[in-house]
Every structure is written in C-alpha cells, then in structure tokens.
Amino acid sequence: MSLPRPARSVTTANEISPRTGVAFPLRRGHVLKVIDPFGVQVSDLLAYNAHDVREAISNGRTFDYEETIALTAGSRLWSNRSNPMLTIAEDTVGRHDFLLTPCSEATFRHFYPEHPVHRGCFGNLAEALAPYGIEPDMIPCAFNLFMNVPVAPDGTLQVAPPISKPGDYIRLRAEMDLVIGLTACSAYASNGGSFKPIHYAIETDSPA
Template identity: 75%
Template sequence: MITENGKTQRIEPRSGVAVELNEGDYLTIFDPEGMQVSDLVAVARHDAREIISNGRTFDYEETTRLTSGSRLWSNRSNPMLRIVEDTVGTHDFLLTPCSKATFEHFYPDQPVHRGCFGNLAEALAPYGVEPDAIPTAFNVFMNVPLKADGSLSVEPPVSKPGDFIRLRAEMDLVVGLTACSAYASNGGSFKPIDYRVDPAESDG
C-alpha cells in the first residue's frame, strides 16, 4: 500500500495496513478517540528478513520505557525508527500481537478473531514477510505495567483523543500498523487509528 504523503489516513477498528516509508520520512500515529492501541511492525524494504526487534531495542536503548529520543532497532542491530515526538509516553514492547490463539486462551467466551497478528500477516505478505517471521510488535499506546515482582498486567491505555507519536524512518521501510483487536488492550472497546506520512524535510 503506497500512502499519500501529508494526508491523514484511517485504519478501521480491528484491521491493519502496510505503509511504505523512505528514509527520512515521518510517520505520525494518532489515537483519534482515545484508549486505542496500534501494533507496529517495521521491515526493511531491501530485505524482508531484517525486521524490528524488541530485544535489540531494549539492549541498545538500555530501557524498556521508549519515548521521545528513543530508537527502534532491527534484528541486525540497525536503527529503523526514531521517536521524535510523543504525547503519551506509555507504550509496550513486551507482548506479542494478539492472534486467534490469544482469543482462544484469554477470551474463551468471546468470538474468535484473527487479531493483530492476522491483520499484520495479511498486510505484510505482499512484501515477503511470512507469518512465522512476525516478531513482537511495538504496541503504540498500550499500557502494560511491570510490577516489582516481575508480574505484568494489561491495563486500559492512558492515551486521550488526539494523542500521537511521531517517528522518523532511519532506513527505507515497510511498516505494518493495526487498530488493535484485543478486548483488554483497548479497555474493552474497538476504535480506529489514524496515521499520516510526511516526506523527509529538505536540507535546503
């Protein structure tokens, strides 16, 4: 999917898209209604085997709290995206994208959905990304507190209507984005996610 630069696009609830970015482009992800999560998976356009890595990111950034100034790294130790502005400051990079199995495990009394995993798999397939290659996503706006004893929980996002995160592409990328499908991640409701791509700023 080639995105029209400078125009805000909408990801409908419980769906996903692929966005092409050139090095230097800016991707802004908006929470238009508040309390909605977007799973992000970045893939190098030149080689789909180079993909975003939470482990490399935590290692090189030396923190699990990623916000303005942080970089998101690939499995080959290359920076892929830099967070340049962030009005929320609470995101998750620990939990895997929700999937059919997630719904069967956590929501046995609810209808099964293919989740963000299925939406990412469909969106990224044309770029050579196989389902088994989809890693832990950078879960924009997701609120996963980690307690002192090591336990964690999924809480409603703290993002408010109009909150956003702006990222700069550090290489040519394809980015999979979703409007998350899991009940707990979004405080029990399903809402859209908006995004916009702005071209690299001119040097002159």
C-alpha cells in the same frame, strides 16, 4: 537573519478501521505520525528493511541498546541486525509496550473464551504484509503504540487501558527505507474493552 524553517509536507490522514491492519512503505527520512483520534486505542507497529525483509524490528535489540523498556521521544527502535530503524521524534503519550506479542486467534482462545475467536493483530498484519514477501513466521514482537503494560516489582505483567487521550500521537522518523505494518488493535483488555480506529499520516519534509 534566520531563514524560515520549511513547512512539513504531510500526506492526507489515513484511517485504519477498528480491528484491521495495513502495510505501506516508509522512506528513509520521512516521519510516520500515528494518532489515537478517540483515545484508549492501541496500534501494533512492525518495521522491515524494504530492501531485505529478513531484517525486522527487534524488541530485544532495542531494550539492549536503549537500556530501557520505557521507550519515548529520543528513543530508537533497532533491528535484529543491530541497525536503527526508527527514532521517536515526538510522543504525547509516553507509554507504549514492546513486551507482548501481537494478539492472534490463539490469544482469543486463551484469554477470551467467552468471545468469538478473532484473527487479531497477528492475522491482520500477516494479510497486510504478504504482498511484500513477509510470511507469518517473520512477524516478531510488535511495538505496541499507546499500550499500557505495567510491570510489578515481582515481574508480574498487567494489561491496563491505555492512558492516551483523544488526539494523542507519536511521530517516528525512518532511519532506513522501511515496510511498515500498522493495526488498530483487536484485543479487549488492550483497548479498555472497546475498539476504535487509528489514524496515520506520513510527513515527507519534517524539521524534526
């Protein structure tokens, strides 16, 4: 007779207000679930080794070891020291970006001169991560959840609205003790021209 699988123990869902960011610890084996509650909203994710924040998520190492830029369920996200940091356990969207850097004040001056300058995801992440000893120059390219960046055959990049629908989510399992930075993205093109919240929860006992 098979035993029932343990129920997931999930923290209360947290909300990241539009155009803001947060940081928090994520223990090894726990699962971070990031939800797009209203659809068409990007969330920038950063990860650092909680015991040595000089070890950080790396898009280059990830592309190298996963041999793809199309990261989804089953893919691992690697560190600059070639260690797996997160494994994508479940993904209802299947389209994310790991090519483009977090938007910043410079981004807004460059791409959106007709709009007020905003500190963007970079500024939000810098403020949220500062209590963990992470300085602005330690912020790498983020894993941009739900971001839709088609790459043309000639290599040209386009930022298109996300294909995520209300309630879509991604679940990522921590492979080491981590500090996570997470935003509700601030850039116009990334989010189809509007700004919405992002929800997240931590599953402390997951069968995945």
